[in-house]
Structure formats: structure tokens, C-alpha cells
Amino acid sequence: MKNNTRADILKSAKENDVRYIRLQFTDMLGTVKNVEIPINNLEKALANEVMFDGSSIQGFVRIDEADMYLYPDLSTWLILEWETTPSAAGKVARLICDIYTTSHVPFEGDPRFILKRNLAELKKLGYDKFNVGVEPEFFLFKLDEHGKPTMEFSDLGGYFDLAPIDGSEDVRRDIVLELEKMNFEMEVSHHEVAYGQHEINFHFDNALEACDNIQTFKILVKNVARRHGYHATFMPKPVQGINGSGMHTNCSISDVEGNNLFYDPNTENQLSQTALRFIAGVMKHAQEFALVTNPTVNSYKRLVPGYEAPCYISWSDANRSTMIRIPAARGKATRVEVRSVDPSANPYLAMSALLAAGLDGIRSEIDGISPIKKNLFKMSEQERKRLGIRNLPESLREAIENFSNSTMMKEAIGEILWSKLIEAKTKEWDEYKMKVTQWELDKYLPII
Numbered sequence: 001m002k003n004n005t006r007a008d009i010l011k012s013a014k015e016n017d018v019r020y021i022r023l024q025f026t027d028m029l030g031t032v033k034n035v036e037i038p039i040n041n042l043e044k045a046l047a048n049e050v051m052f053d054g055s056s057i058q059g060f061v062r063i064d065e066a067d068m069y070l071y072p073d074l075s076t077w078l079i080l081e082w083e084t085t086p087s088a089a090g091k092v093a094r095l096i097c098d099i100y101t102t103s104h105v106p107f108e109g110d111p112r113f114i115l116k117r118n119l120a121e122l123k124k125l126g127y128d129k130f131n132v133g134v135e136p137e138f139f140l141f142k143l144d145e146h147g148k149p150t151m152e153f154s155d156l157g158g159y160f161d162l163a164p165i166d167g168s169e170d171v172r173r174d175i176v177l178e179l180e181k182m183n184f185e186m187e188v189s190h191h192e193v194a195y196g197q198h199e200i201n202f203h204f205d206n207a208l209e210a211c212d213n214i215q216t217f218k219i220l221v222k223n224v225a226r227r228h229g230y231h232a233t234f235m236p237k238p239v240q241g242i243n244g245s246g247m248h249t250n251c252s253i254s255d256v257e258g259n260n261l262f263y264d265p266n267t268e269n270q271l272s273q274t275a276l277r278f279i280a281g282v283m284k285h286a287q288e289f290a291l292v293t294n295p296t297v298n299s300y301k302r303l304v305p306g307y308e309a310p311c312y313i314s315w316s317d318a319n320r321s322t323m324i325r326i327p328a329a330r331g332k333a334t335r336v337e338v339r340s341v342d343p344s345a346n347p348y349l350a351m352s353a354l355l356a357a358g359l360d361g362i363r364s365e366i367d368g369i370s371p372i373k374k375n376l377f378k379m380s381e382q383e384r385k386r387l388g389i390r391n392l393p394e395s396l397r398e399a400i401e402n403f404s405n406s407t408m409m410k411e412a413i414g415e416i417l418w419s420k421l422i423e424a425k426t427k428e429w430d431e432y433k434m435k436v437t438q439w440e441l442d443k444y445l446p447i448i
Helices: 006-015 039-046 111-124 169-181 207-227 273-284 286-293 297-301 347-364 381-386 396-404 407-413 415-433 438-444
Strands: 018-026 032-038 050-053 067-072 091-100 129-143 149-153 186-191 197-202 230-233 247-254 336-338
Touching: 006 018, 006 039, 006 091, 018 039, 018 067, 018 111, 032 039, 032 050, 032 207, 039 050, 039 067, 091 111, 091 207, 111 129, 111 207, 111 347, 111 407, 129 207, 129 347, 149 230, 169 186, 169 197, 169 207, 197 207, 207 230, 207 347, 247 273, 247 347, 273 286, 273 336, 273 347, 286 347, 286 396, 286 407, 286 415, 297 396, 297 415, 347 407, 396 415, 407 415
Parallel strands: 018 091
Antiparallel strands: 018 032, 050 067, 067 091, 129 149, 129 197, 129 230, 129 247, 186 197, 247 336
16 A cells, blocks of 8 residues: 555656546445546545535435545555557546545445444454455456357366466456556466356455455456456356356454464464454354345355355365365465355455454454364255354345344444445345246246
């Protein structure tokens, strides 16, 4: 994160021939929105004087209190190299903004503010940073002659395949190159299990910067894919019968000296008591925060047995059938990998939920939750019940019910967004309930 000043940004804009600036923010559902301004309005934006109509944004304010301010976070100044073409007149840059009311106080329903508030709770407990690294997966489908997405895969590759089987290698490479131009620290990119499915991972960051990076990453992936004639989708389960896309989220907590507080070399598995209690808190509240980490009807078509996605609330140091896994690396790299999160999630809300749940486990001093060594997918329901293993929600409806009854989630994301999210997702479920699907027609029309 750069400690830019207003002078730094004005200088950078001039030196790089920036002509337009996108003032970006994220709505309740995780969609990136923006107000674009010409360069001559940059000083006005840096003075927090740009307003917009908040009543037009889902999850924000009512029509009778519509005016809201965009407060740019100066550390997020970024020149969007992928938007520059040989014929373009100047470059485009972006600033990620926090939302303020007309009283010039933070808007409590702003997802980015919600994460900041949860990070402040972390500091109250004497910790410093919530470190996050994500593994977002996505599919590439071919575009038709009208530029509309088809369901034809970009390639027929599989896990870790190379060209020519992996026909999308050049797209992935271009995405990584564009990210590196913007100083993203890339970890690895590779073909995933399903046809046309890919994964690109970037470096651990503090949670706020990680979420900003996720939002930038999604936009860039879609733009580069379209340049190659493909549509990129972060939909969790676009195709029945094959693996869906997750966004495994790796978490750790550090102190002011940078020590990883999840690591303890003196325990059997080298996990600290803090780590174990964090895991216990995440497991305790997993059913409650699923609406945030898995927010769509489609999310629950990924969380089914047989496709490597977790269905059961449990943890292990190696077992990939559990919801939480502990990767083998230790020392500063010790981390908790939450495997249930999917890429349709609003990252600011998802990280807020994981952090709030984990901190509750630490505060409550929850101990004694044992790791699961066996393959959960091969156990019967009775065996899992004997071990006290609960299921993740099986539908959006079930997730809404759990979320609605969660005091923890109401406190974690605030009453404003908590109630608006319930309203929006209930409407989404009701729309889905009334939909007559092709499956129903195929199943019942010939015989009834």
C-alpha cells in the first residue's frame, strides 16, 4: 500500500498523461461501480467534493436521502494500463473510494467501511493485521459472433495442463502480465480441473488491500478475456456435472512486529492456540455467514459432494474434504485456508465475516475441536453426526434463515446492510422458486 499524497497523485497524473479517473466503490452485492471524471476534476475529487446518487445503488440509501460523497483512498491510485490502446487519447486511472454521507461521516452500509470497522476490532484485541491471500477460480467461455457469451469452453484442458491441450494459456499469461504492470505480486497461475477453468493467485496482503485487489483482478480478467474473444465468469457453478469455482481464502493474524500469531513451533502441529480458536470460531458461525461467503442461488450448486468443494463444517491439517485446511507451510506462512468461499462473494463482507467469526472464537476461548483425518465424502450421514459434523447450508433459502437469526452477523456487518441483504436475497430466492426450469420440463412434461 502506497502512502500517496495529493501532490504525488497530481504529479503522477501529469507525468503519465492521465485524462480520466474512475472513482470506484463496491455495492452491497460486490459489484464494482464507478463515477468517471475528467482530469480537470481530479483536484475536486482529492478534496472529497465529488457526489453521487446513493439511492440508485443497491443496499445504499433511500431516495429521500440520496446525496453521498466519494472519499478517495489515496493509497489506491492506480493507472489502468489495460484500458490504454494505441488510439486512446491519454490514460485512465482509478481511485477506490469510501462512501460518506452529507454529514461527512462514513456511511455504515459501505462494504469497505464495514471491513475497516472489523479490522478496528482486531486492533482493540491487541493484534495488528488480518492477512489474506485468495485463490480465485474462473471459467472462460467463447463469445459468439455478436459478442455474447456461449457455453462453449475456451479449451479442453485439465489440472495443470500445458498447451496445446490448455488452449487458454495465452489469456492467463496476458492477465498476469497486466497485473504485474500494476505491481501486483503474483504467486502462481494454472489451468484448473474442469475444461476452460483457471486459477490465478496473488501475494498475501492485509485484508483491506487484498479486497481492493480482488475487485481490480475481476475487472481485469473480464477485460483481457474479452480482448481474446472469451467471456470470463466467476459464477460458482456454471456447468452441471463438473467442478465449480471457489475462492479459497487463506487467513492469518500478525502482531505489530510482523510475527504470525497462528504459528507455534512448540505444539504438535505447530498451530498456536490463537489459530485453533480462530478455526473454532469460523466453524461455529459457518452456517450463519454462508449468505455472505456464498451469496447466490448458484453458490449452493457448487457445495455438493463429489466435486472437491466442501459441504461439511470441519477442519484438518491436510484433508481436502474438510471446509478448513491447514497448508503444510509453517513459520510466517502458517495460515488457515477456508475452502467454502466462492468468487461471487463481496470480498469486503466475506473477509469481515471470517474475521468476526474467528475473533469470536478467540474471545470466547473455544477449545477442543479436533481435526478430521478421514474422507468426509465417504462417510455416511450417521457417521458424520456421531462426530458432531454439521452441514453447510444446502440452499440460498437455508442460508438466509441462518443469517437472519445470527446476532454475530448482524453486529459484524451492521444492521443497515444486514437487513438490506436479507431483503435482497429473499427476493432473489422468491424469483428462483417461481422459475420453471428445463430440468422440470424434461422430467415431468412427458409423463404427467
